[in-house]
Amino acid sequence: xxxxxxxxxxxxxxxxxxxxxxxxxxxxxxxxxxxxxxxxxxxxxxxxxxxxxxxxxxxxxxxxxxxxxxxxxxxxxxxxxxxxxxxxxxxxxxxxxxxxxxxxxxxxxxxxxxxxxxxxxxxxxxxxxxxxxxxxxxxxxxxxxxxxxxxxxxxxxxxxxxxxxxxxxxxxxxxxxxxxxxxxxxxxxxxxxxxxxxxxxxxxxxxxxxxxxxxxxxxxxxxxxxxxxxxxxxxxxxxxxxxxxxxxxxxxxxxxxxxxxxxxxxxxxxxxxxxxxxxxxxxxxxxxxxxxxxxxxxxxxxxxxxxxxxxxxxxxxxxxxxxxxxxxxxxxxxxxxxxxxxxxxxxxxxxxxxxxxxxxxxxxxxxxxxxxxxxxxxxxxxxxxxxxxxxxxxxxxxxxxxxxxxxxxxxxxxxxxxxxxxxxxxxxxxxxxxxxxxxxxxxxxxxxxxxxxxxxxxxxxxxxxxxxxxxxxxxxxxxxxxxxxxxxxxxxxxxxxxxxxxxxxxxxxxxxxxxxxxxxxxxxxxxxxxxxxxxxxxxxxxxxxxxxxxxxxxxxxxxxxxxxxxxxxxxxxxxxxxxxxxxxxxxxxxxxxxxxxxxxxxxxxxxxxxxxxxxxxxxxxxxxxxxxxxxxxxxxxxxxxxxxxxxxxxxxxxxxxxxxxxxxxxxxxxxxxxxxxxxxxxxxxxxxxxxxxxxxxxxxxxxxxxxxxxxxxxxxxxxxxxxxxxxxxxxxxxxxxxxxxxxxxxxxxxxxxxxxx
Ligand code: NOJ
Numbered sequence: 001x002x003x004x005x006x007x008x009x010x011x012x013x014x015x016x017x018x019x020x021x022x023x024x025x026x027x028x029x030x031x032x033x034x035x036x037x038x039x040x041x042x043x044x045x046x047x048x049x050x051x052x053x054x055x056x057x058x059x060x061x062x063x064x065x066x067x068x069x070x071x072x073x074x075x076x077x078x079x080x081x082x083x084x085x086x087x088x089x090x091x092x093x094x095x096x097x098x099x100x101x102x103x104x105x106x107x108x109x110x111x112x113x114x115x116x117x118x119x120x121x122x123x124x125x126x127x128x129x130x131x132x133x134x135x136x137x138x139x140x141x142x143x144x145x146x147x148x149x150x151x152x153x154x155x156x157x158x159x160x161x162x163x164x165x166x167x168x169x170x171x172x173x174x175x176x177x178x179x180x181x182x183x184x185x186x187x188x189x190x191x192x193x194x195x196x197x198x199x200x201x202x203x204x205x206x207x208x209x210x211x212x213x214x215x216x217x218x219x220x221x222x223x224x225x226x227x228x229x230x231x232x233x234x235x236x237x238x239x240x241x242x243x244x245x246x247x248x249x250x251x252x253x254x255x256x257x258x259x260x261x262x263x264x265x266x267x268x269x270x271x272x273x274x275x276x277x278x279x280x281x282x283x284x285x286x287x288x289x290x291x292x293x294x295x296x297x298x299x300x301x302x303x304x305x306x307x308x309x310x311x312x313x314x315x316x317x318x319x320x321x322x323x324x325x326x327x328x329x330x331x332x333x334x335x336x337x338x339x340x341x342x343x344x345x346x347x348x349x350x351x352x353x354x355x356x357x358x359x360x361x362x363x364x365x366x367x368x369x370x371x372x373x374x375x376x377x378x379x380x381x382x383x384x385x386x387x388x389x390x391x392x393x394x395x396x397x398x399x400x401x402x403x404x405x406x407x408x409x410x411x412x413x414x415x416x417x418x419x420x421x422x423x424x425x426x427x428x429x430x431x432x433x434x435x436x437x438x439x440x441x442x443x444x445x446x447x448x449x450x451x452x453x454x455x456x457x458x459x460x461x462x463x464x465x466x467x468x469x470x471x472x473x474x475x476x477x478x479x480x481x482x483x484x485x486x487x488x489x490x491x492x493x494x495x496x497x498x499x500x501x502x503x504x505x506x507x508x509x510x511x512x513x514x515x516x517x518x519x520x521x522x523x524x525x526x527x528x529x530x531x532x533x534x535x536x537x538x539x540x541x542x543x544x545x546x547x548x549x550x551x552x553x554x555x556x557x558x559x560x561x562x563x564x565x566x567x568x569x570x571x572x573x574x575x576x577x578x579x580x581x582x583x584x585x586x587x588x589x590x591x592x593x594x595x596x597x598x599x600x601x602x603x604x605x606x607x608x609x610x611x612x613x614x615x616x617x618x619x620x621x622x623x624x625x626x627x628x629x630x631x632x633x634x635x636x637x638x639x640x641x642x643x644x645x646x647x648x649x650x651x652x653x654x655x656x657x658x659x660x661x662x663x664x665x666x667x668x669x670x671x672x673x674x675x676x677x678x679x680x681x682x683x684x685x686x687x688x689x690x691x692x693x694x695x696x697x698x699x700x701x702x703x704x705x706x707x708x709x710x711x712x713x714x715x716x717x718x719x720x721x722x723x724x725x726x727x728x729x730x731x732x733x734x735x736x737x738x739x740x741x742x743x744x745x746x747x748x749x750x751x752x753x754x755x756x757x
Pocket of ligand 1: 099143197276277510
């Protein structure tokens with residue numbers, strides 16, 4: 001290894017006198033570091049077969065590793081930290097990161113489900129609890145929130161994000177970052193640093209195929225896809241994880257415009273940037289680097305501070321510095337951010353801040369007593385969306401005989417959804433267990449599997465290949481007909497049938513892109529057989545993306561979209577099924593009728609020949625074989641009560657520059673039950689210098705109303721809410737008319753207009 005720039009070799013000490021002056025402290029540490037030690041800080045390493053513990057300990061002691069991920073207990077992390085602060089020359093602590101996306105030990109609903117709550121406090125509770133659990137297991141940083149907007153439900157990672165809307169996802173991004181990190185710097189011992197991901201535009205991969213290219217106009221980028229990352233940066237995220245995809249021909253990992261002009265200069269990001277897994281090496285595959293040396297050079301020059309799980313910085317940077325192709329300032333810039341992040345995590349003050357002393361280690365990390373079940377149940381029931389409820393099929397009575405059928409009715413692994421971190425499947429409350437808990441001996445529960453997730457052998461192989469520890473999907477060896485026969489028999493003996501159908505969690509996962517949004521054929525066959533019994537049919541869907549639910553919508557008596565509800569899922573779903581909780585979720589993403597319609601998203605741009613509902617005809621923008629528009633629109637979701645909107649009004653028909661007006665609406669609970677709903681404010685720019693969306697969400701309020709109660713909801717509208725990026729990418733509000741639309745979903749709205757002067 002090149003040693004030409006080697007600095008002092010004597011054992012260095014962290015100078016405690018400087019500890020309260022971050023820049024001076026970091027400058028003092030850096031002054032003492034050798035080039036090798038600096039490059040070592042740029043490496044983020046995962047423990048694994050290629051990095052067994054003895055090798056790790058050695059490299060840490062040599063000062064060649066800056067951070068670790070995928071090691072998730074205090075007992076595992078302590079010897080690694082010991083190696084860094086006791087055995088390395090510079091004694092620089094490691095940090096420990098992990099994908100704590102929707103919980104560590106207690107698994108909360110997946111992100112898409114959480115977004116369906118439209119409840120920022122609930123989402124913050126998930127992040128706050130995740131931070132508590134992660135920090136108490138020795139973790140300093142989470143690779144979350146994942147705020148990639150997507151318009152393409154074929155993309156498996158749709159489940160990991162918060163949906164299609166830039167405003168909603170931005171609000172969630174802010175709430176999550178604050179909840180993970182807390183209000184203080186250095187970050188408190190019971191919080192963790194956030195690493196917002198994946199910067200940028202990862203959700204727009206072409207065709208919804210994971211890791212594919214992204215090509216996008218600048219206006220769409222700035223208006224629709226970038227705002228959530230920006231919101232996370234404004235909320236103070238300590239880290240940014242860089243996306244695997246290319247953007248208009250340049251991989252994010254080597255993208256100088258993205259990493260420097262936009263992130264650092266325009267947005268003023270001060271923190272550490274981390275590549276995604278192996279992404280620097282993948283620059284060769286993208287075809288922008290001819291070898292690893294060039295890949296390392298491109299990445300460091302673009303501003304990728306830390307390289308996750310590849311060795312190219314370690315191997316190539318020393319010589320690149322020696323040859324002058326990479327300057328020591330470029331290395332220093334990255335090191336400064338990494339040390340700055342460690343400082344902000346509180347690790348220089350106390351490297352064992354989240355690792356603690358061995359005497360305090362939990363005896364059993366997965367002990368049930370360590371779980372936050374109440375919080376998980378609370379968030380889970382708020383995340384469930386009622387899509388259909390004919391003849392008030394729901395809520396069900398806790399009486400009579402209930403048949404529970406379906407491959408997801410007792411599926412502990414699937415309850416957790418993808419990226420379930422340290423979650424333990426057997427701690428999940430399945431729907432079967434949840435119903436048992438709710439019913440006690442008040443009603444008879446008959447259970448039959450009814451179908452496998454799929455009978456497609458290739459898909460089963462794929463799903464089991466995703467997880468090498470335990471089989472994700474276990475096949476019932478009986479024939480589909482035999483399983484259906486058993487289910488039909490159970491249904492016939494019952495007063496109502498609950499069918500838990502959908503996707504195995506691996507179907508909505510990283511790399512799990514689909515070409516179909518239908519339920520697997522064998523599950524649909526099961527539903528058809530159940531329907532034929534004539535018993536009321538309640539679908540409980542578990543899935544990580546919008547599905548094309550045409551038959552289901554027309555034939556089920558009730559449909560609950562539960563996504564993947566997490567550790568307490570079965571209890572939460574039962575709460576909703578029996579009316580102990582009145583559903584209040586709203587879709588954060590449009591549901592298409594078919595794959596052929598994709599992309600379907602509510603805030604699409606206006607066009608010259610729009611299709612008008614109820615006015616079919618040629619030469620308008622439509623698909624002629626099926627109805628147009630989504631099956632279920634963005635913002636949609638029913639309740640066991642009804643709400644009415646009236647008196648949409650504006651405080652003034654004009655808004656002065658720099659001024660404000662107020663929109664108000666009266667919301668009444670006209671039904672017989674207490675319930676919550678989400679009042680949504682959309683704005684449409686009537687005529688602008690560029691083509692603008694048909695409407696855009698600009699505010700929302702989740703309110704709880706008692707039966708018969710009414711409330712006036714007020715929204716402040718200022719110029720900021722009218723702004724967009726024009727053709728010159730200036731963020732402007734243009735004078736003229738605006739329509740204000742208020743509704744309980746994005747389609748059924750009441751409108752008023754005003755003029756910006
Ligand atoms: C790859 C994924 O894209 C990213 O989201 C995750 O944080 C890293 N692997 C680390 O597990």
